[in-house]
Amino acid sequence: MVTVIFWISLFLLLYCYIGYPVFLLLTNKAKSFFSAKKAVNNEGENIPITLIVAMHNEAAVLEEKIRNTFALDYPKENLYVIFVDDGSTDGSPEIAEKYPDIELIRHEQRRGKAAAIRSAMQKVKTPVVIFSDANSMLNKQSIKKIVRHYRDSFTGGVAGEKRVLRSAPGSDVGNMEGIYWRYESFLKKQESDFYTTVGAAGELFSIRTSLFRMTDDDVITDDFLISMKVCLQGYRVAYEPDAYSSELSSASLNEEAKRKIRIASGAYQSIGYIKGSMNFFRYPLLSFQYFSHRLLRWVMGPFLIPVIFLSNVFIILNTSDNIYRLLFYAQLLFYLIAFTGWLLVRNNRKGGALTAPFYFLFTNFCLLEGLIIFLKGQHTVLWQRSLRAKATAASDRL
Numbered sequence: 001m002v003t004v005i006f007w008i009s010l011f012l013l014l015y016c017y018i019g020y021p022v023f024l025l026l027t028n029k030a031k032s033f034f035s036a037k038k039a040v041n042n043e044g045e046n047i048p049i050t051l052i053v054a055m056h057n058e059a060a061v062l063e064e065k066i067r068n069t070f071a072l073d074y075p076k077e078n079l080y081v082i083f084v085d086d087g088s089t090d091g092s093p094e095i096a097e098k099y100p101d102i103e104l105i106r107h108e109q110r111r112g113k114a115a116a117i118r119s120a121m122q123k124v125k126t127p128v129v130i131f132s133d134a135n136s137m138l139n140k141q142s143i144k145k146i147v148r149h150y151r152d153s154f155t156g157g158v159a160g161e162k163r164v165l166r167s168a169p170g171s172d173v174g175n176m177e178g179i180y181w182r183y184e185s186f187l188k189k190q191e192s193d194f195y196t197t198v199g200a201a202g203e204l205f206s207i208r209t210s211l212f213r214m215t216d217d218d219v220i221t222d223d224f225l226i227s228m229k230v231c232l233q234g235y236r237v238a239y240e241p242d243a244y245s246s247e248l249s250s251a252s253l254n255e256e257a258k259r260k261i262r263i264a265s266g267a268y269q270s271i272g273y274i275k276g277s278m279n280f281f282r283y284p285l286l287s288f289q290y291f292s293h294r295l296l297r298w299v300m301g302p303f304l305i306p307v308i309f310l311s312n313v314f315i316i317l318n319t320s321d322n323i324y325r326l327l328f329y330a331q332l333l334f335y336l337i338a339f340t341g342w343l344l345v346r347n348n349r350k351g352g353a354l355t356a357p358f359y360f361l362f363t364n365f366c367l368l369e370g371l372i373i374f375l376k377g378q379h380t381v382l383w384q385r386s387l388r389a390k391a392t393a394a395s396d397r398l
Contacts, residue, residue: 006311010327013304016296024190031193047147048126050080050209054116058134059090065134066099074143076101082123083134084116113202115217117226121209129209131223136162136203136245145243146206156211156235157227159197160204161185161244175352176345176359177249177256185241187293192239195285198293200227200237203245211235215273220266220379225273231286232277253345257366264370265379267298302364302371335361 051069055062069081082103085093087110096104105119117131128150132138138160146158162185164177188197202223213229215222227237250256280287309331315324334357341358344350373379 002311002314006308006315006324009304009307009311012296012300013308016292016301020292020296021187021190024187024194028190028193045147045151046075046078047128047150048078048080049074049128049130049143049147049206050082050124050126051130051132051143052082052084052117052120052124053132053134054084054086054113054120055088055092055096055134056086056110056113057088057090057092059088059092059095061135062092062095065137066096066102068137070101071140072138072143073140078126079143080124080126082120084120086110086113086116112217112219114215114219114222117222118214118217121212121214124209127209128206129212130204130206131202131226132245133203133247136247138204139242139244139246142204142243142245145240149238149240150208152238154236155238156230156233157200157205157207157237158243159188159192159200159227159237159239160206161188161239161241162201162203163244163246164249165246175350176355179356180359180363188239189241191289191293192237195289196231196236197227197239198231198237198286198289199224201245203247204243205237207237208235219269219273221263221270224267225270228270228274228290232274232283253362257362257369260363260366261369261373262379264298264367265374266370267294267367268371268374269379271295271298298367302367305361305364 053065053069058065070076072079080103081101082105083096084105084107085096086107093104093106096102103123105116105123107116107119121129128147130143130146142160146160149155149158162181164181191197200223205223205227207226207230211230211233212226213233215225215229219225230237250259278287278290312324312328312331315321316328337354338357338361341355342362345355345358370379
């Protein structure tokens with residue numbers, strides 16, 4: 001029985017992180033070989049769109065965000081901008097008020113990002129809406145690249161790419177974040193080509209306004225739920241890598257942990273919101289992708305790691321089969337590399353590839369912390385802005 005548990009756990013963990021992306025890649029290549037890929041019109045249409053930015057105490061980056069917004073390459077007569085201030089105490093709304101082309105909505109009391117989005121959506125009159133964060137800068141062509149996808153009536157939303165910029169010299173936090181998001185971007189691209197992207201990042205994503213469904217004010221991962229509800233209405237969320245947001249990495253490992261743990265608690269919360277709607281027989285492809293990308297990683301992944309190690313220990317104590325000893329030594333080597341990576345990051349040293357095993361374990365540890373917080377009912381919709389690293393050069397913010 002322990003042997004069965006070991007192999008099932010190992011298979012599921014490898015499938016979650018490696019097997020699923022490889023399956024999508026091979027399937028997409030086979031599809032492209034046997035059928036001509038549908039071209040996306042590079043120009044699209046300059047349809048009216050609304051850009052919504054929710055903010056709380058973003059005075060340090062708000063001027064830059066506003067300049068970035070109005071520098072976007074899109075006809076100004078078709079670009080409507082709404083900033084929602086969620087109870088800022090640092091003068092953020094006063095900064096936004098200086099710009100007459102911005103419609104400002106103020107929440108005197110903090111209510112959370114989901115409530116801010118709900119308020120803004122009541123003002124939207126355009127057929128398409130784009131969401132972005134105040135600390136994320138968009139590339140100039142991002143709106144045009146997003147809008148062109150809506151020529152396809154089956155497309156209900158578009159997810160942009162998130163890029164993490166390099167941080168201060170000597171720190172590997174930004175490099176680890178960057179590697180993680182490059183992996184996520186690859187996976188989202190393969191998912192989009194297969195059927196649909198499963199969830200969008202709040203830094204930059206878009207939906208058809210008519211498909212917006214209200215979420216409760218206590219929702220933490222509003223971006224994930226909003227995009228998933230588009231899919232549950234029979235539409236797909238496309239992925240557009242040429243529309244991207246850029247933001248600086250977390251200032252430290254503690255700041256990154258704080259951000260990941262909060263998102264993790266929101267991930268478990270979101271499972272409860274959609275569990276009654278995810279019907280395999282009605283949404284076979286979406287259900288397969290949701291299980292493979294989200295449920296396995298969020299719910300089972302953090303537990304599979306210790307189960308694999310402990311069951312392996314039990315097996316080698318009760319058998320002389322060399323394959324299990326080799327697998328055990330491989331795990332020890334993996335944990336040794338992860339420990340080395342942790343030491344390097346802790347001491348602000350560059351570790352390169354050595355930090356990848358550590359970041360993998362670190363991410364799963366944050367998932368466990370998020371689960372504990374969720375089960376205790378200590379999760380909160382009121383986000384705390386994570387401290388971000390300083391750019392190493394002016395070009396880092398472009």
